[in-house]
Amino acid sequence: MERLLILNPGSTSTKLAVFDGEEPLFVESITHSAEELAPFDCVADQYEFRRDLVLDCLKRHDIALESLTAIVSRGGLLTPIEAGAYEVNDDMVWQLKNKPQNEHASNVGAMIARSISLQLNIPAFIYDGVTVDELLPINKITGLPMLRRKGMGHNLNTRAAAMRYARENNKDYKDITVIVAHLGGGISVNLHHNGKVEDFINDEEGPFSPERAGGLPMFDVIKMCFSGEYDYKSMMKLVKSKGGLLAHLGTTDSREVEKMIQNGDEHAKLVYDAMILNVAKNIGKVAPGVCGKVDAILLTGGIAYSQYVTSEIEKRVSFIAPVVVYAGEDEMRSLALGGLRVLRGEEKAKTFVKNENPGY
Incomplete structure (x- = not known):
């Protein structure tokens, strides 16, 4: 039997699921109020609180701990890692507790997974963590030597889409070249080539999105930072x-924006079309990395359910490659399938080694 516990902690919720093979027995999202999280100074302090909720949830669904064969968690903000699976070990937990790249709820997932895996003597993994960085050296260079571009972002969903495309076309992932645009609360675009994510425009430098500002005019941003009106925290927010x-x-709801457009709001249409055009432009930005030799452009994420958005993007980028839409994001299934590939010997889990002096 292949029974996997899947963990995906978010800022205001903990999603968990149990899969028997590729079929979910249940998927649940436990919401956390601001009052519940207020006593914790940092994410790592939430470990016991969230772990107890996970165990209680398993009891409610009559899942015996002893029936689990593996645990797969969303990867936290580790130092740069490769794509695929990593076994959760003490070094990983140390990194997430003591020197993560940043504070994020996903950091606590591996801590919970490690605790339960030690209790049951079963393996625990993360898969396609947020900090996967496989960018080619040439794609990391910026105009300042002390700053370099990063691969950090929607790796789990975009690699799942790329692997789905490969599977549906009877190819191996390493033999396809695809550009994937993740269209969600943040928008990112990446290039998959030779089995790696060779280029990545993340949601801090790419298109603006429902809630991210995206790439901005740098001189004006610097002026804002030194205007006295903003501090670091307010500027980041x-x-x-x-x-x-x-x-x-x-609003951050693209469906609401489309209603505004249908009701004749010209300003809403201008802004929405500008976001769509920005996505198309950034898809075009990564194509030169492979001299335009792209098998397909994949559109995924929640906004990809919008035919208006996908058709407008397709109209602008189909000269590069055919467009395929994989609407939505199923992170829980993607994590489960990643864990199954390891358990079935199709993929080998890597070993994480802590870095006491990390620098990105």
């Missing part, structure tokens, strides 16, 4: 969660 459609139109 502005570009990460208060930008994009929310800043322009007061």
Whole structure:
């Protein structure tokens, strides 16, 4: 039997599921109120609180701990890693507790997985973590030697889409060349070639999105930072969660924006079309890395359910390659399938080694 516990902690919820092979027995999202999380100074302090909720949830669904054969968690903000599976070990937990790249709820997932795996003596993995960075050296270079481009972003969903495309076309992942655009609360674009994510435009430098400001005019950003109106925290909040459609139109829901357009709101249409054009432009930006020799352009994420968005993008980028839409994102299934590939010997889990002096 292949029974996997899947963990995906988010900022205000803990998603978990149990899969028997490729079939989910249940998928649940436990919401955490601001009051519940207020006593914790940092994400790592939430470990016991979230672990107890996971165990209680398993009891409610009559899942005996002893029936589990493996655990797969969303990867936290580790130092740069390769794509695929890593076994959760003490070094990984140390890194996430003591020197993560940043504070993020996903950091606690591996901590919970490690605890339960030690209790049951079963393996635990992360798969396609947020900090997967396989960019070619030439794609890391910027105009300042002390700053380099990163691969950090929607690796789990975009690699799942790329592997799905390969599977549906009877090819191996390493033998396809695809550009994947993840269209969600943040928008990112990456290039999959030779079995790696060789280029990545993440949601801090790429298109603006429902809540991200995306790439901005640098000189004006510097002026804002030194205007006295913003500090570091407020500036980060502005570009990460208060930008994009929310800043322009007061909503992060693309469906609401499309209703506004249908009701004749010309400003909403201009902003929405600008976001779509930005996605198309950034798809075009990664194509030169393979001299335009692309098998397909894949559109995924929640906004890919919008025929208006996908058709407009397709109209602008189909000269590069055919467009395939894989709407939505199923992170829980993607994590489960990644764990199954390891358990079935189709993939080998890598070993994480802690870095006491990390620098990105």
